[in-house]
Amino acid sequence: MSERYLFRGNHAIAEGAMRAGCRFFAGYPITPQNEIPEYFSARMPDYGGVFLQTESEIAAINMLFGASAAGVRAMTTSSSPGISLMQEGISYSCGADLPMVIANVVRGGPGLGNIAPAQSDYFQATRGGGHGDYRTPVLAPNSVQEMFEFPKLAFELAERYRTPVIILADGLLGQMIEPLEYTFDPVDPKTLPKKDYILDGCKGRERRVIRSYDLRPGYLEKLNFERIKKYQKIEAEEVRYETDHLDDAEFVIIAYGTCSRVAKAAVRLARNNGVKMGLLRPITLWPFPKKMIEELTGKTRLFIVVEMSMGQMIEDVELVVKGKAPVRLIPHPGGGIPTAREIWERFQQFREEL
């Protein structure tokens, strides 16, 4: 068995990113993710990469636009208000098909909100977030181990599909400390295949242009139809989820990230009380595990959506269930974290009302 280390989530995501070949980090301090840029600033020199504390999140995301165009694996991290500022750059990066990784250690909102863990940026992350027709893959870790592993997966997806990828964590995942195993060998960026679109000077080839606009009539629509094909491929091939006790479940909790950890405990509590409860944990929030929910719809008496927001993911669930089964919500908007006992008690109320 390989060695295990105690790691804070925010440190794990930074170490995981650099081991995944990230050689450019730009970011602006914001709680509860300050340990990420701090860790990058300490370790990036060892990896021979660039660390930059920027004047704003707007500058950070645009530095990624440049670094990604130059061909390096580039990442930024922030928390909710800062991610709002980055939406312009994310939209442009989607328009220019530039890969990059953006981690959002979500805190309570709207506005300055608070610094407690939250999941209230679900809509922003899964709907694109900025202006224009686009989507970004969204990965939702639920452990320090996954905080470490998801940057690598995110870079792979980002480069395979030439798109920004969002890692949607929350303040709890950022701050909590858990054992961690180094489950993959460090990636040497020099061994990665050279990209055929990057800007490295036009010596010996035609000049290249990276842009997000096309003013010629009809051309943007054509381009966007092409990009939709890419999104359809992602929806077909990149859905990831985890299940717990679903085989015989009559009642299904759907929860991601921190909530899925609590939900797992609630499932155990229910099972100990003789109730056939199971858990579906979406790992990719976009693409959303629609097929799995479709399959469950025929045999599930009740879906319970648990989220640290006012009811955002529940809309995706309802879009699939289409009224064929009852869907109930346990929301925690504004920094509250549900407990297993609370889910169990609310479930019993829901069941009585059926």
Next chain:
Amino acid sequence: MRKVYHRPEGLTDTLMRYCPGCGHGIIHRIIAELLVELNIRERTVGIAPVGCSVFADEYFNCDMIQPAHGRGPAVATGLKRANPDLIVFSYQGDGDLAAIGTAEIVHAAARNENFTVIFVNNAIYGMTGGQLAPTTLPNMVSTTTPRGRNTKLAGNPIRVCELLNSLDGPVYINRTSVHTPQWVLKTKKAIKRGFEIQMAKKGFALIEVLSMCPTNWRMSPIESSRWIEEVMSKYYELKLFRDLTKEEK
């Protein structure tokens, strides 16, 4: 017959969309000539702004990138830090650099990033049809100051060179113009200096170029040149503000 004038290799064979008398074409040509003369065309990435010169990404015969409005200096920072072997220039207008992108240019200059900025100041928003720019002169008419820029209401113009000259970071700051042949030659010298400083890895250079916008100034090209000479260059003093490489000697 002897060919005395031709399109430099630094420009693509594309019809430019600029208006008659506009200064962008002159400034483009200067940069294009320098890309060849300095033998840097094949390792250069140019950054096109948002504004009239958004189409610069079609005109320069080198790798080009077109980012969000005002963010050129941040994108240049990313490119150059990720690949220091590149030559990077950010071509920006007054709205791009001195309004929406003020934070990015100030901080890139403060960090003394090693790239070259060509800042084209024509005191007006050209692409969107003649609205107030951060550099529009007091009392000057624009489509959003139809009675002239009242500084009590619309604020005062920003002198970018003077502003950046208060920072320790930048290596080279110069303000020139393209309203006469003499000033075109001086501008070429200044931009050349900017590129040379970058090639020597010395740091940040910004060349502000006063430029004509006859269409939105509602003037003829000749009147526009005269207006720079008589009015605009009185407000925006044409001079070398800083060349730290000279002080080193």
